[in-house]
Amino acid sequence: MxxxxxxxxxxxxxxxxxxxxVLGERWSLQIVRDVFNGVRRFDALQQHLAIARNVLTNRLHGLVEAGLLERRPYQEFGSRVRYEYDLTPAGRDLWPVLMSLMAWGDRHLADGPPPVEPEHVDCGGRVKLVPVCEHGHTVDPKQLGLRLSR
Amino acid sequence: MxxxxxxxxxxxxxxxxxxxxVLGERWSLQIVRDVFNGVRRFDALQQHLAIARNVLTNRLHGLVEAGLLERRPYQEFGSRVRYEYDLTPAGRDLWPVLMSLMAWGDRHLADGPPPVEPEHVDCGGRVKLVPVCEHGHTVDPKQLGLRLSR
DNA sequence: TGGCTGGGTTCCGTTTGACAACCCAGGGAG
DNA sequence: CTCCCTGGGTTGTCAAACGGAACCCAGCCA
Structure with a gap:
């Protein structure tokens, strides 16, 4: 590579x-990102993303069908049952995609310092994705290749 | 996160x-992936991706304008000058995005073993992306957070 | 009884995409 | 010299997807 x-x-x-x-258009990954950040309800998503309501409906249904989100009922005091969307394990597995996109955007599209940064909550250190091979070597990107698998 | x-x-x-x-639709990242793999010419891209020719034209121009690809002339013996597309440094920086998408697809969408795998060309070992913090800790995904940057 | 709120659905006009046909420059075959 | 082939597109037409706005409906609350 x-x-x-x-x-x-x-x-x-x-x-x-x-x-x-599944993910190849403007909204799906932004929805997944918001759900990661705790934005789980239709109205909150609609306002934060400034997405058309019908498109949001379609995307949410699509993501549920694709197994990335789960639609589930919840209830607040004095309110009827409502629905929110949460990540499934497959959806949660997208964090490396989001991290690498964020890192790339920070590096190549930013007009200032990055607004948020990933951190290791145990120690507060900034986190990067690093390619590591099964023998424990940290791999220089120039030494990355592709192999047809056996 | x-x-x-x-x-x-x-x-x-x-x-x-x-x-x-820039990248949020079906084709851009697939084009970048193909260019990574040495598919650089209009016709080769069009055939490999099975994309409509006018859409490919639009995408290529868009990616050039966004600074991910560079259009440049080349010449073969007994042929007139033609053009090919190559990655700029910003385009080459997308490898972690491609790697993480590939890993996710392998895990959640595959109908068999992964067709290709990233390898460390020096030692032949399989490569994964691993989150590492600035203090050298390998970070458990559950310990990944986001912080507003200073 | 009527209003408000969350979570949508419907309608309509605009944009983007797919497919196919056409174009054009230069090299090579006859 | 003419014709055809090939790479790299452009143009035209139609269908699907998107955005904006209006509408809907169930249940709580005044």
Whole structure:
């Protein structure tokens, strides 16, 4: 990947292409990000994202159907049952995608210092994603390649 | 991010939202992935991705304008000058996004073993992205938080 | 009884995408 | 010299997706 190694497979077998089939438009990942941050209700999402209400409905249903979100009832005192959306394990597994997108945006699209940063809650240190191989080496991006798997 | 910490910022200052402004649709990241793998020419991209030609034209121009690709002339023996697209440093910096999307797709959308795997070319080991904090701790995803930066 | 609120659905006009046909420059075959 | 082929597009047409705004409905509350 750092260099060209010419490993090209059928596009429809590619996991990146499949992932983009679910996540490949403007809103899905932003919704997932907001849900990560505790924004779980229709109105809150609609206001924070400034997304059209019908589009939000469609995306939420789509994400539920794709198994990334779960729609579930909750009830507050003196209110009828309402619904909120929460991440499933598959949705929660998207954190590396969000982290790497955020890091890239911070580096290449920012007009100032990054507004938020990921931290290790135990020690307060800033966190980065680092490529590590199964033998424990930290991998220089130039030494990253692709291999057809056995 | 692992837990809810309620750090919600303006959506238009969010690097994820900005990144999705450039990359947030079906094709851009697939084009970047193909260029990583050495597919650089219009026709080759069009055939591999099965994308409409006018859409490919639009995407390529958009990616050039966004500074992720560079359009440059090349010449083969007995042919006139033609053009190919190559990654700029900003485009090359997207490898963690592609890696994390691929890992997620492999885990949650695959119908068999992953077709390709990232490897450390020096030692042949499989590579994963690991969150590491500035104090050198490997961070458990549950210990990942967000902090408003100073 | 009527209003307010959360969580939508419906309608309509605009944008974006897919598919197919066409274009154009230069090299090579006849 | 003419014709055709190839890479790299552009143009035209139609369908799907998006945005904005209006409408709806159930239940709590005054």
């Amino acid at each position: 750092g260099g060209v190694r010419g490993v090209v497979i059928d596009n429809d077998r590619c996991s990146i292409a499949r992932a983009l089939g | 692992g837990g809810v910490r309620g750090v919600v910022i303006d959506n238009d200052r969010c690097s994820i939202a900005r990144a999705l402004g």
